Amino acid sequence: MDSDVWVWRGQGVFIWQVKQCALPLPAQSAEAHDQLAAIARQAGLAYVPLKVADGPYRYNQLAGGAGGLGWRDEILPGLLNAFTRAGLRRVGWHYLYGSEPEREADTAAERIVSLGLEGYILDAESEYKLAGAEAARRFMRRLRKLVPHIPLALCSYRFPTYHRDFPWQAFMEEMDAQRGDAHMPQVYWVGDARPDGPALQLKRSLKELRGLKDLPVIPVGAAYGQRLESGYWRPTPPQMRFFARAAREEGCPGVAWWSWDSLRAKDGSGPGAPGELGWWKAIAELGVDWGEPELQAPLSLEQRIHRLEAQARAAGWAL
Secondary structure, three states: OOOOOHHHOEEEEOEOOHHHHHOOOOOOOHHHHHHHHHHHHHOOOOEOOEEEEEOOEEOOOEEOOHHHOOEEOOOHHHHHHHHHHOOOEOEEEEEEOOOOHHHHHHHHHHHHHHOOOOEEEEEEOHHHHHHOHHHHHHHHHHHHHHOOOOOEEEEOOOOHHHOOOOOHHHHHOOOOHHHOOEEOOEOOOOOOOOOOHHHHHHHHHHHHHHHHOOOOEOOEEEOOOEEEOOEEEOOOHHHHHHHHHHHHHOOOOEEEEEOHHHHHHHHOOOOOOOOOOOHHHHHHHHHHHHOOHHHHOOOOHHHHHHHHHHHHHHOOOOO
């Protein structure tokens, strides 16, 4: 597929709560930002999606604005700048609900512009089954009007046939491979202990999603555990390698993992740190395997202009 997927190439690991991932350092400190950026590079990551919004509200902020009220945006700008200095791309993600689609779109646009983001991930799940197609269209049309050139990724269910009441087409009407938009299915293989289970689930997910719209696919794999009735499930490092290898063989430009928070809690602070699960080690090995993604995807003129604008806004320049 000929598309501008530069922002999604390589490997990424989602961060939900920066405060938890930065421990024991304060999340707003330059030391924490530099440490997280160094871990990302050590793990071979090309980008780290940060949660920047939840519904119509900003996320990953510090409590206490003027007069001790409100919130202060003192975590994400510095962390994203540290990622930029380390050669990573600036990517954010947003959990969507659909009850106030225009407000969600306004918040998304503000975060994209103010943080100088180069890619934006839309995490839409069960709430949008209730909100419906019209809410999805209202959100997407307004977001595209406000920031028309940002590459978007729809991060949702792995098997559309299991979730026919989700408004897939309403989201995808405003998505285009040539702009860098992508599918980003949550292929977590929870409860599947088969060595090749992740690869088999990925192949089915790719077939179903590409049947909806022919966009690049950046699958999100499992780097977390979950308690089930049968006991506690967690992925194995060989499964993670199998998953990433299958993604490459199927033509995916990259993979991502959920989540840094769980890696930090269950497998230590980063690759090489004391830990018994081997998740960080597997991801670091895979990061090397993906190579240097920037050299594989020359940017179009429009993409280069957008990237320069994002970097200028991140530096505080008025455009």
